[in-house]
Amino acid sequence: MKVTIKHIAELTGVSIATVSKVINHKDEKISHQTRDRVLEVIKEQGYIPNRVASSMVTKRTKTLGLMIPDITNPFFPELARGVEDGANEMGYTLILCNSDNDLQKEESYLEMLQEKMVDGIIFTASSRRTTMSPAFLRLNIPVVSVDREIEGLKLEGKITVDNEKGAFEAVCYLLDQGYRKIYHISGPLLSKTAKDRYAGFLRAHKEKGILPIEDHLIEGNYTSILGYEHTIGLIENHVDFDSLFCGNDLIALGAYKALHEKNIRIPEDIGIIGFDDIYMAEIVSPGLTTVRQPSYIMGYKAAEMILDLIKHKDGIQKEWVLETKLMVRGSTK
Amino acid sequence: MKVTIKHIAELTGVSIATVSKVINHKDEKISHQTRDRVLEVIKEQGYIPNRVASSMVTKRTKTLGLMIPDITNPFFPELARGVEDGANEMGYTLILCNSDNDLQKEESYLEMLQEKMVDGIIFTASSRRTTMSPAFLRLNIPVVSVDREIEGLKLEGKITVDNEKGAFEAVCYLLDQGYRKIYHISGPLLSKTAKDRYAGFLRAHKEKGILPIEDHLIEGNYTSILGYEHTIGLIENHVDFDSLFCGNDLIALGAYKALHEKNIRIPEDIGIIGFDDIYMAEIVSPGLTTVRQPSYIMGYKAAEMILDLIKHKDGIQKEWVLETKLMVRGSTK
DNA sequence: TATACTTAGTTAAACGTTTACTTAGATGGG
DNA sequence: CCCATCTAAGTAAACGTTTAACTAAGTATA
Numbered sequence: 001m002k003v004t005i006k007h008i009a010e011l012t013g014v015s016i017a018t019v020s021k022v023i024n025h026k027d028e029k030i031s032h033q034t035r036d037r038v039l040e041v042i043k044e045q046g047y048i049p050n051r052v053a054s055s056m057v058t059k060r061t062k063t064l065g066l067m068i069p070d071i072t073n074p075f076f077p078e079l080a081r082g083v084e085d086g087a088n089e090m091g092y093t094l095i096l097c098n099s100d101n102d103l104q105k106e107e108s109y110l111e112m113l114q115e116k117m118v119d120g121i122i123f124t125a126s127s128r129r130t131t132m133s134p135a136f137l138r139l140n141i142p143v144v145s146v147d148r149e150i151e152g153l154k155l156e157g158k159i160t161v162d163n164e165k166g167a168f169e170a171v172c173y174l175l176d177q178g179y180r181k182i183y184h185i186s187g188p189l190l191s192k193t194a195k196d197r198y199a200g201f202l203r204a205h206k207e208k209g210i211l212p213i214e215d216h217l218i219e220g221n222y223t224s225i226l227g228y229e230h231t232i233g234l235i236e237n238h239v240d241f242d243s244l245f246c247g248n249d250l251i252a253l254g255a256y257k258a259l260h261e262k263n264i265r266i267p268e269d270i271g272i273i274g275f276d277d278i279y280m281a282e283i284v285s286p287g288l289t290t291v292r293q294p295s296y297i298m299g300y301k302a303a304e305m306i307l308d309l310i311k312h313k314d315g316i317q318k319e320w321v322l323e324t325k326l327m328v329r330g331s332t333k
Numbered sequence: 334m335k336v337t338i339k340h341i342a343e344l345t346g347v348s349i350a351t352v353s354k355v356i357n358h359k360d361e362k363i364s365h366q367t368r369d370r371v372l373e374v375i376k377e378q379g380y381i382p383n384r385v386a387s388s389m390v391t392k393r394t395k396t397l398g399l400m401i402p403d404i405t406n407p408f409f410p411e412l413a414r415g416v417e418d419g420a421n422e423m424g425y426t427l428i429l430c431n432s433d434n435d436l437q438k439e440e441s442y443l444e445m446l447q448e449k450m451v452d453g454i455i456f457t458a459s460s461r462r463t464t465m466s467p468a469f470l471r472l473n474i475p476v477v478s479v480d481r482e483i484e485g486l487k488l489e490g491k492i493t494v495d496n497e498k499g500a501f502e503a504v505c506y507l508l509d510q511g512y513r514k515i516y517h518i519s520g521p522l523l524s525k526t527a528k529d530r531y532a533g534f535l536r537a538h539k540e541k542g543i544l545p546i547e548d549h550l551i552e553g554n555y556t557s558i559l560g561y562e563h564t565i566g567l568i569e570n571h572v573d574f575d576s577l578f579c580g581n582d583l584i585a586l587g588a589y590k591a592l593h594e595k596n597i598r599i600p601e602d603i604g605i606i607g608f609d610d611i612y613m614a615e616i617v618s619p620g621l622t623t624v625r626q627p628s629y630i631m632g633y634k635a636a637e638m639i640l641d642l643i644k645h646k647d648g649i650q651k652e653w654v655l656e657t658k659l660m661v662r663g664s665t666k
Numbered sequence: 667t668a669t670a671c672t673t674a675g676t677t678a679a680a681c682g683t684t685t686a687c688t689t690a691g692a693t694g695g696g
Numbered sequence: 697c698c699c700a701t702c703t704a705a706g707t708a709a710a711c712g713t714t715t716a717a718c719t720a721a722g723t724a725t726a
Contacts, residue, residue, distance in 0.1 A: 002473075002682095004681095004682060004683085005682065005683065006682075006683095014705080014706085015705075015706045015707075016682090016683080016684095016706095017684080017685080017705080017706060017707075017708095018704090018705065018706075020683065020684060020685085021684090021685095021705095023683095024684080026684095026685090029703070029704060029705075030704070030705075031703085031704065031705085034704080034705080046471055048444070048447050048448055049448055049682090049683080050448070050450060050681090050682055050683070051448045051449050051450065051683095052385055052388045052389055052394060052449070052450050052681090052682080052683090053389060053681070053682035053683040053684090053711095054682075054683050054684070055385045055683090055711090056385055056386060056389055056681090056682075056683065056684090056710090056711045056712070056713090057682090057683055057684045057685080057710070057711050058683085058684070058711090059711080061385065063428075063449070066429075070414070071404065071410045071413055071414055071417075072410045072411060072414050072612075074407070074410075074612070076410075077404045077405045077407075077409075077410055078405060080404055080429070081403070081404055081405050081431060084404075084429060084430075084431055085431075093428050093430075093445060093449060094428060094429050095396075095426050095427060095428055095429075096399075096413070096417060096427050096428075096429040097417075097426075098414060098417055098418075111381070112426060114381050115381055115382055115383070115384045116384050116385070116396070116426060117383060117384065117385045138379055140335075224616055253613075253616045254616070256616070256618065257616055257618060260618035260619075261618075279405070279407070280586075280613050280616075283557055283586045283587070283589070283590055283613075284617060285589065285590060285593035285594075285618075286593075335712095337711095337712055337713085338712065338713065339712075339713095347675080347676090348675075348676050348677075349676095349712090349713080349714095350675080350676065350677075350678095350714080350715080351674085351675065351676080353713065353714060353715085354675090354714095354715095356713095357714080359714095359715090362673070362674055362675070363674070363675075364673085364674060364675085367674080367675080382712090382713080383711090383712055383713070384713090385711090385712080385713090386681090386711070386712035386713040386714090387712080387713050387714065388681090388713090389680090389681045389682070389683095389711090389712075389713065389714090390680070390681050390712090390713055390714045390715080391681090391713085391714065392681080667726100668725105668726090669724100669725080669726085670723100670724085670725075670726095671722105671723080671724075671725090672721100672722085672723075672724090673720100673721085673722080673723095674719100674720095674721090674722105675718105675719085675720090675721105676717105676718080676719075676720095677716105677717085677718075677719095678715100678716095678717090678718100679714105679715090679716090679717100680713100680714085680715090680716105681712105681713090681714090682711105683710100683711090684709100684710085684711090685708100685709090685710090686707105686708095686709090686710105687706105687707085687708090687709100688705105688706080688707070688708100689704100689705085689706075689707090690703100690704095690705090690706095691702100691703090691704095691705105692701100692702080692703075692704100693700100693701080693702075693703095694699100694700085694701080694702095695698105695699090695700085695701100696697105696698095696699095696700105
């Protein structure tokens with residue numbers, strides 16, 4: 001049978017309240033002798049506190065929910081790691097939810113998390129989500145969104161990156177290097193992220209006076225498969241392009257594959273810029289020039305912020321727009 | 334204030350037991366009318382059951398712990414996805430723990446998981462773990478180990494891959510293709526996984542009568558950094574080698590980088606084989622020949638197995654040794 | 667008509683903690 | 697010596713469920 005606080009109390013010859021107090025370091029009013037005796041019995045019995053019982057009364061589970069589209073997408077492990085490290089430092093634990101960009105799955109996970117009484121949720125919205133469901137709005141725990149934002153919704157906290165500016169700088173760089181026929185393979189355009197990156201792409205052209213480029217947009221879905229296929233498409237249709245600004249690195253790596261297959265050189269024939277700076281961007285040859293997102297930091301900050309919200313700290317900054325950084329490597333000349 | 338089963342009972346005019354029964358579909362003995370009325374009130378009030386409270390009495394949290402070294406290592410997201418999908422199908426939820434191959438962190442997570450009363454733990458041991466701590470042995474919930482096993486320990490369940498055979502086949506393939514000077518950059522050799530792969534490497538040479546190769550082993554740590562550095566080392570020390578059998582794909586990709594930098598062609602000058610078949614193996618150019626591990630399936634099976642163990646199903650298979658598969662791509666001739 | 671059985675519930679204990687409140691005894695001040 | 701204060705505990709309610717045991721009313725059986 002499992003040993004409980006009650007057993008410890010009996011064995012030590014004190015009340016359970018006393019045991020509870022020493023466990024929780026509320027022991028200013030406990031004498032050294034009793035405290036040491038309790039501690040000794042706890043150790044000898046291998047007592048492990050039952051946190052579900054204490055959650056019952058404290059109404060805190062010390063658990064956070066992390067909802068992301070897919071941990072298998074290389075952008076997310078870093079972010080998840082950041083969240084986990086931040087949470088862990090404060091003694092919190094993380095429930096992982098992969099929504100697969102599926103709104104229904106997202107909803108059902110959201111409900112599960114509420115049932116499990118998590119103290120807060122860190123949320124990277126499905127790229128298909130454009131609005132909030134009633135279930136979401138009914139949520140009475142803090143939520144902070146990371147990376148992707150939902151237009152028109154006020155969440156408690158928000159951590160994003162300046163996607164428009166990041167894209168703008170990347171495309172400016174391409175233009176400055178002399179590339180003139182840039183195509184953009186984007187993510188799904190109903191997500192704000194993809195829209196913002198496209199907006200940066202447009203503004204760069206506008207400011208540099210390079211036009212028209214209306215048909216230089218190809219909508220993808222952030223996967224390397226579509227990156228590959230769209231690039232193959234461009235080549236086989238003899239489209240005249242000299243560079244690719246990809247909505248993320250996965251798309252860019254798909255493009256790499258297509259170009260390699262067609263024996264087109266990077267960056268001599270075609271320049272490529274990605275977005276995210278996933279782990280592989282550096283490993284691949286040539287190294288992928290890309291817009292770095294501080295994904296680990298985003299996760300870490302999200303954890304910090306949600307913990308502050310949970311503790312009702314005030315005066316905290318509830319919105320962070322982090323800076324991107326252009327990482328110039330070998331895929332651009 | 335949060336709405337509880339008690340409110341629902343009052344509003345409907347029945348006892349809380351009745352409400353509980355309809356919630357849990359133990360309603361054979363409940364009339365249609367009351368059931369519908371209860372359901373209606375539940376909906377209208379937006380009632381969400383408090384699973385912490387029910388865990389208290391059922392002694393089930395419907396939560397699993399997943400302990401892995403690092404979700405940031407591309408091998409693990411797939412595995413984690415498999416676990417999550419398996420767990421989710423049965424209404425279970427996953428607590429993610431990254432041990433960083435740090436025994437102390439592993440211990441403290443283990444304790445946390447016990448405190449949170451998870452119903453079972455899926456465990457990929459730290460590569461540094463060679464023995465089980467008392468905390469681990471005290472565990473009174475099912476544990477299944479995936480991928481890495483701990484020598485001399487009997488866990489309830491075990492899911493592995495035949496690493497020796499996978500390595501054997503890979504190295505045989507290299508030898509069959511005419512490669513004769515194969516170096517092996519391994520993982521940390523105190524892990525059984527790394528040892529087994531090395532054993533396969535040795536056996537292949539033995540069976541093909543190619544010897545001696547005692548000094549063809551370089552110990553790495555499963556990171557691309559060491560893969561890169563060791564390869565650079567080989568080249569700069571003018572070691573005579575014609576191919577690399579890498580302990581995992583990350584090492585192999587590090588080697589890619591080194592070889593590209595030194596303008597050495599793959600596979601013409603140097604052939605490379607990796608292990609795992611991570612996502613990138615296919616994307617990279619040339620495609621990486623590698624030993625595929627069914628990581629998603631391993632995770633999924635682990636989830637299945639632990640759920641069976643939790644339910645005390647008997648007659649279940651408690652040990653799976655899955656097959657690897659050599660994926661021949663462009664990095665070998 | 668008495669008895670047994672069925673139906674549709676209700677009652678109350680239990681799960682393992684935390685915590686506000688109480689208490690018994692010791693100490694100190696006037 | 698009496699009252700107030702302090703110290704080191706103990707008491708018991710509460711958290712929101714589940715579930716075994718009970719019950720009251722109706723129905724079928726002999």
